[in-house]
Amino acid sequence: MRKVLIANRGEIARRIIRSCQKQGISTVAVYSEADKAMPFVREADEAIHIGPPPVPQSYLNIDAILAAAKETGADAIHPGYGLLSENATFAKRCREAGLTFIGPTPEVIADMGDKVTARKIMRDAGVPVVPGFEGKMETAEEAISHAAQMGYPVMLKASAGGGGIGMQVVHDDEELRQAFQSARGRAKAYFGNDTMFLEKYVENPHHIEVQIVADNHGNVLHLLERECSIQRRHQKVLEESPSPFLDQQTREQICEAAVQAAKAVNYTGVGTVEFIMDDQKRFYFLEMNTRLQVEHPVTEEMTGLDLVAMQLDVAAGAVLELKQEDVKALRHAIECRIYAEDPVTFLPSPGTIADYVPPKMEHVRIDDAVEAGTQVTPFYDPMIAKLIVSGTTRAEAIARAIEALQQYEISGIKTNLPFLLEVLQDEEFQQGVYTTQFIQRKRIK
Amino acid sequence: MKQVTATMAGTVIQVLVSAGDNVGAGQDVIVMESMKMEVPLQAEAAGTVKEVKVNIGDFVNEGDIVLVLE
Structure with missing residues (x-):
């Protein structure tokens, strides 16, 4: 693998570029008219304009993306998350064009994309389903x-x-x-x-997911869990790991179930098995995400692993050298998703960023898409950055996240920074006692 | 005179009423889209539509008046 085309945009395109650069792989960005001034376009070795702002004509335009790959001589495609990442047709078209699709096979994507089929496969494999x-x-x-x-x-x-x-x-x-x-x-x-x-319907549920990685040679490992219960509109806002809700026995069981799920579909690459867990710590398979997750840095900061590098290695046919017993929660990690939205109504707030000063602190990682002067357009997802912190304890990580968010300076658009601070400073959150109802409950009070 | 204002910046994707229509309190009159989210705008009180100030495809800013009632 010498040249990777990234069929995505924003922070995840930059994230993939960084791991490619470390491995000496050159990169191709594709971009819409609305994104031409975005940092990811400059940071790739080459950049190809693929169409106007609306996604059907640009980031979902399979023909334009494959033409860009051909034009630049890319030999692999990384789909990132969202957009075409779980589109079986796209994965198939890549394969037919002789390109390595960095992800599982089109057949696995299709099976897991159909929730009814996924439930049947998991039930047959002995994985608990709702x-x-x-x-x-x-x-x-x-x-x-x-x-x-x-x-x-x-x-x-x-x-x-x-x-x-x-x-x-x-x-x-x-x-x-x-x-x-x-x-x-x-x-x-x-x-x-x-x-x-x-x-x-599972009452007062926790949303807990398990990161897995599998190579093309039958090795399947889990990379522990992520607690993703802080959500608004069924979308995640803050994730952490290890989960403050799990005991060691339940952790081992849920991670084992995720490995079983991955084996049941002959999964290859990096993926996530999502579970819902009730207050009695009974857990059930919800769905499998056949791609890199937005919140993958939580696992990276907790374990010290580079998940994108693992994706590249597995896609190139490498055997996983990592052993299950070497996967350890070395630190407690928290990710805050920074959205261009009103911190009270959660309604989108597109506009031009005036000042942009992310915090520079030890054990604080910023995966962002923007800089001062960036136009945050109404065409795409409102997430503009992720702030990931880690600490030797959960309390230390929370304190560090609060300090970092207080230093984070973004003007010109509204962001949810004040809301994230509110969550981190909440007593129940600090005690680790929360479910997916957390935001809704706090908002009603 | 009552008016309906945009609750966020975005594109008008549906105009559900025309001038002369009677609308009830809480009725959806315009649908906007921004950042993959569809948000309906409602008439706060009942009235007759005097003027629709936007067309489908228009970009409006938060706080812009999109519709006037009387």
């Missing part, structure tokens, strides 16, 4: 009869959904009746697939 129903459901009345057997509340989910989109909690027959057809219509419109399924 009790539910995934048989044929054409009408609201059919859904109601299955929900009644399960007991309310239940989650109504789209098989092709994910990342918090295409799901809805319903509390009784009437809510399910009202939600069913509209949810089905939305699933058809957004994902081109209106298959729905039901899951028993």
